[in-house]
Amino acid sequence: MRTDNGVSISPAFDPGFSPATLHSRPPRANTPAPVDTAMSPSVAGYTFSTDDLPVAERFDAWRRSFAPMLEVTRDARTEFQGSQALWDLGGLGFSRIKTGALRFSSHPAHVQCRPLDHWVMTLLLSGQCTTTTERSTFHGRPGIVQIHSLGRPYHGVVSDSEMLMLWVPRDFCRDMARILDAAEFTTLDTAMGRMFTSFMIGLAHQLTCMRIDELPRLMSATRDMILACVEPTDDRLEDESDAISGGLQERARQFVQMNLFNPRLSAKLLMRELAVSRTRLYRLFEPAGGVNRYIQHRRLLDAHSALANPREQRRILDIAEQRCFDSADFSRAFKREFGYSPSEVRKGKRIGAPNHADANLASLPPEDRLGALLWRLQSGAKSEIAPCCAIA
Template sequence: MTTEDVLTHATLLERQLDDVRLETSAYEAAGTMPVMGRASYLPSFEFSTEGLARSDQFAAWRNSFAAMLELTEVEPTTTDFRGRQKLWDLGSLVLAQISTDSLEFSSLPGHVRRDPVDHWTMTVLLSGQIRTDAARRAYTAGPGEVQIHSLGGCFTGVVDRSEMLILFVPRDLSLETAATLGSAEFSTLSTGMGRLFSDYLVDVANRLPMLTQADLPGLAAATRAMILACVSPSADHIEAAEGPIANVLLERARQLVRNRLLDPKLGSELVRRELGISRTRLYNLFEPFGGVMHYIQHRRLLSAYAALADPKDRRLIFQIAEECGFSDGAEFSRAFKRAFGDSPSEVRNRGGGGIPIRLDLEDCPSEERLGVLLRRLQG
């Protein structure tokens, strides 16, 4: 895809958003906003430390990011800690608008990554500065610049009092984005094209209140196109194309798991043979997910949940468990409850309603919504 193609894609989206804005303005001016139209707008979900006791403010802010980062106050004081989130669920993407006082951050250590969230984050600074240390290198970003992190990698950093937009991009969005972002992870986009992406994301954030669910496929396509055109890794960051190769291998492995999920022979050795790589390479690919078998089991549990939640699927629980690779019913029940918080029979008796991570965000405590959205994005 050429830069011209991307800019054309983005221009079409701009026109679509302008049409929506003009139509909305006309309805509002006439005082005849359709009820169904208003209800279909994309909701946003907010969380703020304002109003909490000072002793609880930073703890609540830290908990809201617990699925992806560990946070530490830079200089704990008796003054308020100010933090505010505004979240949008964009289906295949998540966008967050963040305002925060100064803090330090670090990736989650391996011992807590049993059910890890592993996405790329593209952070656009609106004010303030971020410094990140990763793989023996440090890089900073200021207003208008974009930083790219990999939540499955190892890094630390510090952020000044700042405002920012964070786009969460799942690893399975597409092979092309996986290769592109894999090449540029842990870097700052300070090129002209990087600034173009920054401007694009700011404009999207400004226009989200005018969008509906029907607009999300077009928005996802335009954003993916902008990523492919605007993300160009710096020359000193490319190391023999190792990043793109690893990401292509990971996507092939995920596709293999999806296609053969219910095959009783599916396991780490089968995946390794199909990819034609060493055990060490396979381990490194899936280390952020807790290993190959943990990833396979989690996908199978998701499949089992979907079956149990489907009121039309009347197979017995033990039949679903066996078809999803669990020969021991007690083991299946324990793993299922660890993953979802409910037993298989509780899900079946509830008569459907979807996987817990897909519950209406209105039902979630406000400080847990970011973690829920990121796990939902993980699929």
């Protein structure tokens, strides 16, 4: 198959990983394949197919897989089929997905309670996708990479499709945060953008035989390709003041994240760090409800992650105090933010919570692996292959 731009995107990258065999092949990639002990092990892949489930349970399992980032719905009159292949690359996630037609949405309440804020770079191999945001609507077609931001509201529809998806955490490369922010909700329909199409196809070719010790070079190459191919053009950056504001927002976000446990964290400290006036600072944080509201929100998210971590055995009070809350204020603020109490998260009563961020992906139900990997990438939890994948 060839796209409109002439790029070959044959759906069968290799005889062992074609759409036809993805559904029926044994899940050999759920654990690393046996290798010569003198060599680095291969990167593990994980498969999930709704064909393995009763018909009545298929779409619910698919919806559960995407629940940490999206709400998906479909026409109940049609039988649903979907399959995933997923790779944990240490600092990135990569997936190959085949899905039946569905509608998807990310709305403010969803973003607030499950605040994954990765970018996802999607290359359609077949099918069509339309996304509507607060500002515009854009259309995806085979052979052209689309960029979505999981931390912002949008909705859309996708036909029966097959796609490659690269999941990029916000902290993967801080130098390119402004670039990806400026390019979010666009398609890379340029000569350089089509180079990234070729890069993603090549990556899909090679992951089935890539070794873990090759991942640091892959991370570096991916970072360089994103910086080279997604550099915003003038029409993506409305004016220089937007670019400056984007850089300030990213610096502010990083500073707040690094100082969540600092009781002196405040608007005054941020003003000094960013070297901006109080008026400029409050304009930056106006969409988030103000500086103090943003700081509290990030502290509550961090507390939520800690409470959901089965390895975190400290008292709820200790977790709250570390994040500069007293016990009474913490419980009230937490319930107001998420709609449930800290103790409910601690007891595992909230299915949508990121309870699996530290789990071995092979040990999880197949429909939980994608969400677990994305939470791990966001929280900075230790990857199963993290010792090999640090990026300078």
